[in-house]
Amino acid sequence: AQSVAQPEDQVNVAEGNPLTVKCTYSVSGNPYLFWYVQYPNRGLQFLLKYITGDNLVKGSYGFEAEFNKSQTSFHLKKPSALVSDSALYFCAVRDTVGNTPLVFGKGTRLSVIA
Amino acid sequence: EAGVTQFPSHSVIEKGQTVTLRCDPISGHDNLYWYRRVMGxxxxxxxHFVKESKQDESGMPNNRFLAERTGGTYSTLKVQPAELEDSGVYFCASSHSGILQPQHFGDGTRLSIL
Structure with a gap:
């Protein structure tokens, strides 16, 4: 069975500082990993995905994520946080290349303080 | 292109009543998914639908939930009769077929059962 853990319900960071939102996963096969962001009263927006290859994946809005197979982690990062990055972030996984459903974590609320 | 649209954005009904949620996927997307997030x-x-066929309905909680996708275009999710535990945000997502195509989400329907 697949699962995703986002250990932090809330992350606070000052504007301009680097941010990290943590995600660990468990799958039986190869992991295919995704990050989505949800702004208030909106749906989930796709940020980036890891399929294979480079462990550092770059996505939208300056975000990137680092895949670490030995630690089964896929942490989301940004070198310099903006107030507009404040939102709810979801990590998701699936273990097939097909169009199977995503398994999501509980979400982490990011607050960037000016 | 237009995104995934969901209607209504918010529904408040009493326990025992019936509610129907609608999702219009992105045009040309064969895959349509329904997800639910209960508070927190x-x-x-x-x-999961592929065109008009149910590919996977393993996540449906019970037989009070009925999903359809007639003609392979829009989909409806009916809850009859609604119970208190059905409250939450119902998201619809769609994607092209193909390897690891990202799912595009609608803004969700917030369902409140009183």
């Missing part, structure tokens, strides 16, 4: 918990998969 993970986003959980409900079911």
């Amino acid at each position: 918990k993970e986003i959980k998969f409900l079911l």
Whole structure:
């Protein structure tokens, strides 16, 4: 069975500082990993995905994520946080290349303080 | 292109009543998914359509939930009769077929059962 853990319900960071939102996963096969962001009263927006290859994946809005197979982690990062990055972030996984459903974590609320 | 649209954005009904949620996927997307997020918990998969066929409905909680996708275009999710535990945000997502195509989400329907 697949699962995703986002250990932090809330992350606070000052504007301009680097941010990290943590995600660990468990799958039986190869992991295919995704990050989505949800702004208030909106749906989930796709940020980036890891399929294979480079462990550092770059996505939208300056975000990137680092895949670490030995630690089964896929942490989301940004070198310099903006107030507009404040939102709810979801990590998701699936273990097939097909169009199977995503398994999501509980979400982490990011607050960037000016 | 227009995104995934969901209607209504918010529905408040009494226990025992019936509610129907609608999702219009992105034009040309064969895959359509329904997910649900109960307050503060993970986003959980409900079911997956490929065109008009139910590919996977393993996440449907019980037989009070009925999903249809007549003609392979828009989809409806009916809850009859609604119970208190059905409250949450119902998301619809769609994607092209193909390897690891990202799912595009609608803004969700917030369902409140009183």
